[in-house]
Amino acid sequence: MLTYSKNIALRLSAAPLALGLALAAAPAFAQDQAADDNAADVIVVTGSRITNPNLVTSSPVKVLGAEELQLRQTVNAEDLVGDLPGVTTGISSAVNNGSNGTSTFNLRGLGDNRNLVLIDGNRIVPSGLSSVVDLNNIPTALIERTEVLTGGASSVYGADAVAGVLNFVMKKDFSGVQLNTSYGLTEEGDGDTFNADITMGGNFADGRGNAVVSFGYQNVKPVLMGDRSFSRETLDVDGSLVGSGTSTPTRVNLINLRDANDKKLSQFDPDTGTLVPTYNTYNFAPDNYFQTPRKRYNAYASAWYDLTDSVELYAKGMFNRTTVNLQLAPSGMFGDTWQLPLNNPFLPAGVQQQLCADNGITDCAGAIANGTEITTTINRRFVEMGARKAQYTTNMFQGWVGARGDLTDLIKFDVSASYGESEKTRTYNNWGLKSRVQQALRAVDANTCVDESNGCVPINLFGDGKAISDGTIAFINAPTIVQVKTSMSVLNATLNGDLTETGFLGATTPIGFALGGEYRKYTADQVSDSASSTQDEVLGTGAPSPSYSGEYDVWEAYAELNVPLIEDQPFINSLSAEGGIRYSHYSTSGDTWTYKGGLNWEPIDGLRFRGNYQHAVRAPNLEELFLPASTGLGSLSKDPCAGPGISATLSAICIAQGAPAAIIGNIDQPSASQINVTQGGSLSLKPEKADSYTLGMVVTPTQVPGLSFTADYYHIKITDPIEYLSTNTILNACYDPNNDGDYSDANPNAPECALIGRNPLNGSLNGGGDTPGVTLALGNQDGEIISSGIDVSVAYSRPTNFGGLNFSFNGNWTDQFLTADGVECAGKYGSTCDPMLPKFSFQFRSTVSLDNIGDFSLLWHWMDGMEYEDRAAELADPESSVLPEYMKIDSYSTFDLTYRKDVFENVTFTMGVSNLFDKKPPIVSNYIGDGTYNAGNTYPSTYDALGRRYMATLSAKF
Incomplete structure (x- = not known):
């Protein structure tokens, strides 16, 4: 139950009902650990290194207890905190x-x-070059509680x-x-x-020590997107079914040659043996995942001993070993630049003549x-190869060792060392190598390549769209590997305790302090095979993965201080x-300095x-410092230079950026709403700075227990x-400084125009490495x-003559979210405002406990409506092609129902239904936002794309 005392604002106790809260409404406070009175017990206070058991800090902290883990049947930390x-x-x-x-x-x-x-206030080794921790590595079986602190904390934990x-916060003492x-x-x-774990622990040395070990498995x-009706086809922003321009049969994009209606010739027609202006698009949706498959093996051990x-x-x-599989539609030749021999044995005579005419070849x-x-x-599209596979x-592993204890009756010490490593291996299959496709295009006949190395087999691009032989697929397809290794070493020494036995002006609570020093070292390297590190070599990957x-x-x-100033005075408890x-x-x-x-x-x-x-900093991470520049993929649905009817000023800008003059008026819109972008790290970066403040209140009325x-x-x-x-910032500065969408104010003198480089063949922002985009x-x-914004939490717990009632409400209102480009993104979605952040969202949990029957708990997730950023x-644009219904999302609710019962003295059964009403x-559409989050015609990371789900858990403790 929740209790209040003069020196501790709120405590969580291990009551049998344990509240069942989605988030316990709590300030930052020292948490009770085990029931024993061991003086060396550690008190973890998120946001402080002072371990006074009476400490109340000014930083708001939200707490998810072990009860919530049980009700959610959480098997992965992502599922616990992600929503x-x-x-x-x-x-x-x-x-x-x-x-x-x-x-x-x-x-x-x-x-x-x-x-x-x-974990327990200690850093975890990052999983990659951007210093981000992988939540897959958190051992959920031993989580005692989870705490989320808002606002900067660099003065306590560093950058x-x-x-x-x-x-x-992990369980410290476990027996059984x-x-x-x-x-x-x-x-x-x-x-x-499927998830299974076993945890074993116990005391030793007559209670002077405890050890616990846990092993887990998850599958x-x-x-697939093809397994849901709303995502089997790819929808454009105008509601039409549209896929990728990389399709079958083959498209060879002519520049100068047009049909009688002045349309470019491109797609091969097997019936006529020529290139025609119309072309198919490829539905890439079905092969993509809505839920990525994952296997995980993990082990965790801890021990303490009173020396x-x-x-x-x-x-x-x-230790954790996690395997995550990703899958995309088949690979292909995605509009890259190629050298196509006119004597290719598969080229029909009609296509040969069209290619000659397009390139001004008279003989x-x-x-x-x-x-x-x-x-x-x-x-x-290499449909013959099958879906692209990526396995991570x-x-x-990470280990901590240390010693802590009492220097005096008032002062404690804690000295520790930690070392961790993460090794992530990415393996690609069914992607294909550009150099081998180019080699296969240079063929003597249908069975022989000009260059026979590596077992070359010629490629037939001019059949019915399924004519590439198994031999060719085997030749162009070669697995590629990239390995990323990171390590982190930490040495830390802290003194903390009480400077005095009392505070100021008669305050009985002592002045708490902490001071210490820390050393951290990070190393990382990315080792790639030759194909992965070469621009454009691995087909369909976008950017290469260079070794560095x-x-x-x-x-x-x-140093930290917590100073009680006044206590037990009128209006100043x-x-x-x-x-x-x-x-x-x-x-x-x-x-x-922070x-x-x-x-x-x-x-x-x-x-x-x-x-x-709080004044905080973030130092540049290893990727931001050392990543070599390379060209990859970004999102863009509308290219100002594409299509007919552009102005003379805009035409001149597009030509200056590399577009052929002859192609102006016929430049294609970005393929699959993706363009090339070039980016890399910089050693001249300085730490970014942050200033944050929070103002709030905690109410625990004695008149209403529980x-x-x-707020x-x-x-x-x-x-x-x-x-x-x-x-968008770069394109708007060049093409649309007034951001009114008509490009009449295009500014050829804007320095941002020089940051745009176009395909020298077709003028688009797509293409190979010769197109920087x-x-x-x-x-x-x-x-x-x-x-x-404002966070609000309300919790109420009340025993009844039939068991107990528990209610909790936890909401967030986002007043403002402003990007560095000056775009207001609160309550909006689009290519800039990704991932989306609703103006208002909440979770409300109600739990009814019935004696001898069990607990029934309902969790309501609610999210405010959203609107398209543009x-x-x-x-206001009469020529807009975006459907009005795609530019606004109504508020969204789902409900999760859980039932739990102690079927035997030490055995608990829990079952639940998520998305109870199958919302x-x-x-x-698939193209209104960034492709990382906007997929399957929706936002599957924000809204439930899987539908109603069932879960059952059996837990036994002996």
Whole structure:
């Protein structure tokens, strides 16, 4: 139950009912650990290193207890925290095209690299080059509770805690054996999930020590977009069925030759043996995943031992092996530039003549005899190869050792060391190599290549669309491998305790302090095979994965104070102040200072006001510093230079950017709403800075036992943000400075125009490495990123004569979310406002406990309506092709129902139905936002694309 005392605002107790809250309404506070009175017990306070058991801090912290883990039947940390109000979508199991095989946490929409993920207040080795922690590595079986702190915490934990902190507090003492197994599937009969874990622990040395070990296994089966009716076909923004221009039969994109209606000739017609203007599009949706398959093996162990009455030794370690599979539609020749020999044995005579005419070759017969090569762009989907496969296998381990205890009656110490490694291997199959396709195009006859190396087999691009032989597929297809290794070393020493036995002005609570130092070193390297590191070589990948490495270290010193000022006075039950400061020296970016300050005021019993200010930093990560520049894919649905009727000024700009003059008026719109973008790291980056403050209140009225209420306003502003210039920012500055959509104000003198490079053959922003597309410069941008809003939590727990009732409400209202480009994204979606962040969202859980029958719990998820980021401009444009119904999403609700019962003394059975009423996701087309989050004609990371699901869990403890 929730209780209130003078020195501790709210505590969580291990009551049998345990509240069943989605989020416990709580301030930041010291948490009770085990029931024993061991003086060396650790008190974990998220957002502070001071371990006073009476500590109340000014930072708002939301708590998810073990009860909520049980009710949600959580088998992965992503499922526990990914849909909390105020949390936007990170990379998750619903992300297929754009995933790197991890699951990440994105607080306030500020980016998964702007918050820290911790275990017991300690850093976890990042899973990649961007310093982001993979939530797949969190051992859920041993989670005691999860705490989310809003606002900067760099003065406590160092860089990266800009948006806040996600801290998983693990069980410290465990005795006995616990077995958990769960199984779930969707109502469609797919997406099976199986999880099993065993935890064993006990005391030793007459109770002076405890050790626990846990092993787990998880297997998640896939769900395909083709398995749901709303996502089997790809919808364009105008509602039409449209797929990729890389299709079958082959398209050879002619520049000058037109038909009688002045339409470009492109697609091969097997009936006529010529190129015709119309072409098919390819429906790439069915092969993509809505739920990516995953297997995970994990182990976790921890132990502590009281060496003396005042010194405790401790150690813990974790190992995870996770395999995540991704799948995309078949690979192909995605409009890259190719050398096509006119004497290719599969080229029909009609196509040979068309190619000669298009390239101004008058002696076509002579050119064919000489094997003249035509430079052209080709689109051809390799349906014969099957779906593209990507497998990410991650092996991660980390170990901690340390000693802690009492130096004096007032002062404690904690000295620890940690080392972790993560090795992620990405293997591609069925993608194909460009160099081998080019080799296969240069053929002597149908069976012989000019260059016979590597067992070359000629490629037939001019059949009925399924004419590429098995031998050719085997030749062009070769698995490719990229391996990313990261390591993190940490040394930390802290003194904490009480400076005095009392506070100021008669306050009986002592002044708490913490001071210490920390050293961290990060290393990372990406090792790629030759194909993966070569621009354009692996077909259908976008950017290459060049080999590179980097490292940096940081030395830090920090100090904190929590000072009780006044206690037990009229209208001042308690008044305390806190402060903290940290100095950091980075080997790559120099010196930084971070600091915090806060106040807590309790005027009367049950009412507390709190506020704090934090100055935080985020140092550039290894990827931002060392990534070599390369060309990959970005999102764009409308190219200003595409289509007929463009102005003379705009035409001149497009030509200056590389478009052939002859193609103006016939430039194609971006293929599958994707264009080339060029980007890379920069060693000149400086740390970005953030200033945040929170103001709130905690109400726990003594007149209503079991009721608690919190409300906190937060405001986070990031200056000098480390960001790439967005595609829209660059295009608008060049083509549409007034952002009115008609391009009449196109400015050829804008410096951003020089950042745009077009395909020299067809003028588009698509193509191979010879088409840079839009160059996105990485730097400390001039704009500011701002996120502000209000969090509200209400919880009520009441025993009854039939059992108990529990209610909780947790909501977030986002007042503002401003990007570095000055775009307001709160409540909006689109290519800039991805992932989406609703203006208002909440979760409401109600739990009824019936004696001898069990617990029934209903969780209501509600999300405010959203609108397209360019809705106003599109509605005002009479030529807009975007359907009005795609520019607005109504509010969205789902309900989860759970039943739980202790079937035997030590055995608990839990079953649940998620999305009880089978709510369908909103349909907004496949091209209105960024392809990472906008997929399957909806936003599957935000809205439920799987449908009604069932889950059952059996837990036994002995």
